[in-house]
Amino acid sequence: MNSRNPLPGFAKTVLTATLAIALVACGKKEQAPPPAAQAPAAPAETIVKIGHVAPLTGGISHLGKDNENGAALAIEEANKAGITIGGHKIKFEMMGEDDQADPKVGTTVAQKLVDAKVAGIVGHLNSGVTIPASALYNQAGIPMITASATNPALTEQGFKNIFRVVGRDDQQGPAVANYLVSQSKPKTAAVIDDATAYGEGLANEVEKTLKAAGVRVLPREKGTDKTTDWKAILTKLKGKKPDAVFFGGMDASGGPLLKQARELGIKAVFAYGDGACTNKMTELAGAAAEGMICSQAGIPVKAASQSFLDAYKAKFNADPILYAPFTYDAANLLIEAMKKADSTDPAKYLAALHSASHKGASGLIEFDEKGDRKDAEMTIFTMKAGKIEPIAIIKSGKSMTMEEYVAATAPAPAASAPAAAPAAEPAKEPAK
């Protein structure tokens, strides 16, 4: 039979590997990262790298790019303001990576950032990618701030250097559920999810809150994130006559759900989380989308500080989409902490991050002991004439309208408007 020597095959493997090394070597030369923080007596300015990771290719790459823009804006402003840390003039540099929303790729690019000795990281976007990557950052001791991963598990790992500036699913879920309870007072509610980490996590929190409020919750129904035919599930629900339906999932499956529900004559109020809190719902469900309720973690984009909105528009010639104010704040938080600790060494400025009290584009940011944002705001929207309109902002369990919120926070944006925002900030920080 086969009398070949296995060596040639092996040799080929090695050849491939050698080739890969050669390739790496070339790739490396192009980047040539100078050692980051402690370069002794750099001539003009020391370069400090800040990593940003999000999916830049794939289905949600537009959100990833939006995130990256937010961080890039913060870094550009810091460089313009001119910052001196530890006696060195600092130039921040953003190292943008693409995690393709894939956990495997996520850990690989996380390792790349660790290799490059970045001083801090803004990212990732998806919870499923952020959690495995956070373990790597924790090992390397590099602070990471996510602006959009809302899965509670992320900050429950006991990692000291992992932060999040956006509300958790278990804050968003209760917010939308409580709003539902207070406004439409349902007796029976149905909860549906798309069997993804995001959809299920959010639906679980909603179910918990509804039950606590004394609402009878029907057994959970599930589709997938690709489900377009909801009729069997809806027909079953119709027989049980719920007054309200919550769906944890994205607009692509949530839209057909709403349309088919109305076709079947289901009159219940429909509520959604941030994944389906988009204008696309009107395209998908037509007139049936009118009056639906949905929530977003954080404040609505247009309620972000005016200085941020203007700067973003000026630089990228577009309006921020979703999480850009948060990545902007996350990058600023890192920079502020470095300034306060007078060091770009993660081990030294980490404490400053924990005690940060930062007035950012998305409001005041302080962290609790887990690294979550204290009192994160949630916004409730409703669909009006084909567009989602904010109707309430919920903070510390209190609900207020858009106007009330803007009025309550008006002085802050006005104060920080003139200068490039971050540079003006530290004066306002309470001495802690």
Place this chain on the structure above:
Amino acid sequence: MKRWFDFLSGSRSSKAGLAFVVVALLILPFALTQAGTAWVRITNLAILFALLSLGLNIVVGFAGLLDLGYIAFYAVGAYTYALLASPHFGLALPFWVVLPIGALIACTFGVLLGAPTLKLRGDYLAIVTLGFGEIVRIFLNNLSQPFNLTNGPRGIARIEPVQIGGVSFRGTDTWFGFSVSGPMKYYYLLLAVLVVVIIINLRLEDSRIGRAWQAIREDELAAKAVGINTTHIKLLAFAMGASFGGIAGGIFAAIQGFISPESFVLVESIMVLAMVVLGGMGNIFGVIAGAVLLSFVPEILRYTVEPLQKSLFGKMIIEPEVIRMLLFGLALVLMMRFRPAGLWPSSTRRRELRGPS
């Protein structure tokens, strides 16, 4: 039987060649670390895929049974590891206990799938295995209710790293003056497992069982006629392939520290199949080469396609990920048409595919 040991007693040049390969593989991670530990991780994934491909190669390459749900066994191995060594159930069994259990459970799944379906014709079998792979994934995704077995789509986090003699594979240690990072340790572990799997494969190939597989692949009726218990032998192929998949899955869980059903979708099965087909079904070293090649393709594309497009058009027009998938598809089509035996075909397979079926 002792053919593959031949080169040990063989000529001086082949000995030298082997020594060179061994040394090269041993120092490889140190060389890669110079370029960044990320490259060690990429290499580790490549070896992991090589393990998977070798397992699938037993089923597809040796026995000629097309399995489109192979990733299910990988998933079973990964989940076994995750459940037995993570805070999910509060267990932390050592990896040398967990890995064999994972292999065993994956093997059981292989038999469970194989026993009722192996009498099916080739293409029916392919579709049934595909359905099986999806069923396993859907169950993993939903077994958080009414009892929380798999934690559903949220996946299992904080999986224990491999630990040998008090040395955790997660952190960096200094051995003999060299700093050895976590991924480097996994590299050596994976390399060791790969060598063992290669040896098992090489011995299988020329054993009675291996010949029986090839006989079935070439003509099942004739194989039956000469007294081969085809059902048993085919079942054995499924069981062995599944076990290797289970082992690879367990190591994957340990390296990642977090797994969720997302990692075990149909595309992954097809990816592994593409590696086997591209490398050359039935040829052990061809399959490894296929796995390594296709694992590095995305990274190669990242360094070539992106800058190239950016310099040509000023922006990205076709994402590397899409190019990779298009290349996979094209490779499958072109290989079947022009080199059905793969880039590095095994000699028998080549003969078989050349003649009329």
Place this chain on the structure above:
Amino acid sequence: MDIFLQQIINGLTLGSVYAIVALGYTMVYGIIQLINFAHGEVVMLGAMVAFTVITSLVGAQVPLPALLIVLAGTLAAVPVCMATGYMLERVAYRPLRKAPRLAPLITAIGMSIILQHVAMLVWSRNNLAFPQIIPVITFEVAGATITAVQIGIISISFLLMTGLTLMVYRTKLGVAMRATAENASVAALMGVSVDRVIASTFLIGAALGAIAGVMFGSYYGIAHYTMGAVLGLKAFSAAVLGGIGNLAGAMVGGVLLGLVESLGAGYIGDLTDLCRWPLVQGWVSERCQLDGHMILFGSNYQDVFAFLVLILVLVIRPSGLLGERVADRA
């Protein structure tokens, strides 16, 4: 009762779409014993092309009634899909007709990956929302609702199936197809141009796929470049369930699978509610008091049904419900 009837209507609508897609699989399989794995992608292309035509017509505010606009979309989708089907046969399958049977299956997987990603490049990764132009007209039937679109889908499917059956049993091409299916080399000796017959089988299958794609897209109002994979897999299961290679089988299988999915998602959750099982009551009472239910298998297992049916049928009755027992041709 109205709930049950409603589930039947839901199942029938879904099943009719499955049936038409299944016809594409079963015709090709009947003639050359090949699983045209890329057929789902043809269906997807049909939906995509129709989407482009319909959106641009609506965007240009062409004063046509909604039905005519959808018809225009279909008329554009059919030739594109037929061309794709023909291309598949020529490029991917014809050169491999004498190869081992796994070879064309692998090629088919390759082709479907290519078609998906080409579609992605053309139509983007986003979910495409069909313009909501068809007015929702609902009828009440014995307490259940049925929309005009549903009636349309069911009746168009029925018409297409009847037409296809007539064609296969009453026309010259049909005779040639049946002869080729029976024995291609003998058919060739009798003067049947086997290549042409096989090509026309692909063309007809693709045209049916295009129509199914348009129906699916405009009914659910959404199209995506990966939609063909799941739809194709389910339709294939339907074809196998009915007995692959058998036209009537594809229709029966499709409708049956639609009903199984509907009724399964509708009732299996209640049936596997452990709180209603007297035997285990003591064991689960704590959970039951807390939640009021403890469900083993809910609607989350909806997608499992198709695969389970497929595996069970293949294992227990490999030739399907209506298929005849054929000798192993492997």
